[in-house]
Amino acid sequence: MYHLYHFLSAVYGEQEEPLLGCHVLNISPQHGEYCDTSAYVLSSKLIPQLLKAAKSTPLYKEETSQLGSSYDESRSSYSPQLSAGDVSSRTEFRWLTGSVRKSAGINPVYLNIRYSHDEVSVMRWLRSPIQSPSPFIFVHLPQFSFRIWSQMCREMWRKSRNLQI
Known part of the structure; x- marks a missing residue:
């Protein structure tokens, strides 16, 4: 925690800025770059942006059977039925930190090294x-x-x- 705090403070200062920092992977053809699920840093300021973008970012049809998602005919898209514990699913996490993040215009901070x-x-x-x-x-x-x-x-x-x- 010391190292993370000092690293982020040195790079971004003491003010809380919108930040999604993670080990970025690019192995999902559907979602592009997304965050590895092992660890990530997400500032609270990004949560409203992600929630708004999630409402209009569809999942791919083949993923919906895995997630218990429902088809919304009015939007012609599939929406995941998320609750607090559901985001641990790798598919949902790829969707959230890949497709939804991109729809919200959020660029991840690469912490890969x-x-x-x-x-x-x-x-x-x-x-x-x-x-x-x-x-x-x-x-x-x-x-x-x-x-x-x-x-x-x-x-x-x-x-x-x-x-x-």
Whole structure:
């Protein structure tokens, strides 16, 4: 959290600006670029824009059966039936951070170089005698056991905290 806060403050200042920062992927032919679901930063100022754009941004017909969506004949489009817990669906998330984001005119802030998806880079930073901030804001390591993952998180937190003091 320290690193994320300092990074965003240095880049955008202390004022809350509309921001969608994430690891941007481009693997969805339907939705184009969208945010990886592992972590993202969304300022509250963007929520009204996204909600407004969501009302007029259709899902593709083949996706609606997966999402429990309904066809709106008056708009000739499919709309997802979203509730607070539904956005965890990868398809909905691609739709929201891809198609809806684009319809709302929101450009994502690419945090791709601040993500780590491999333990070697993280361990190299942890074991380094050089006392520098982590080059990563987000670390996504799904293949680890909980014990190894929680130990690594504690070590990253401890080193980051010690660097901030």
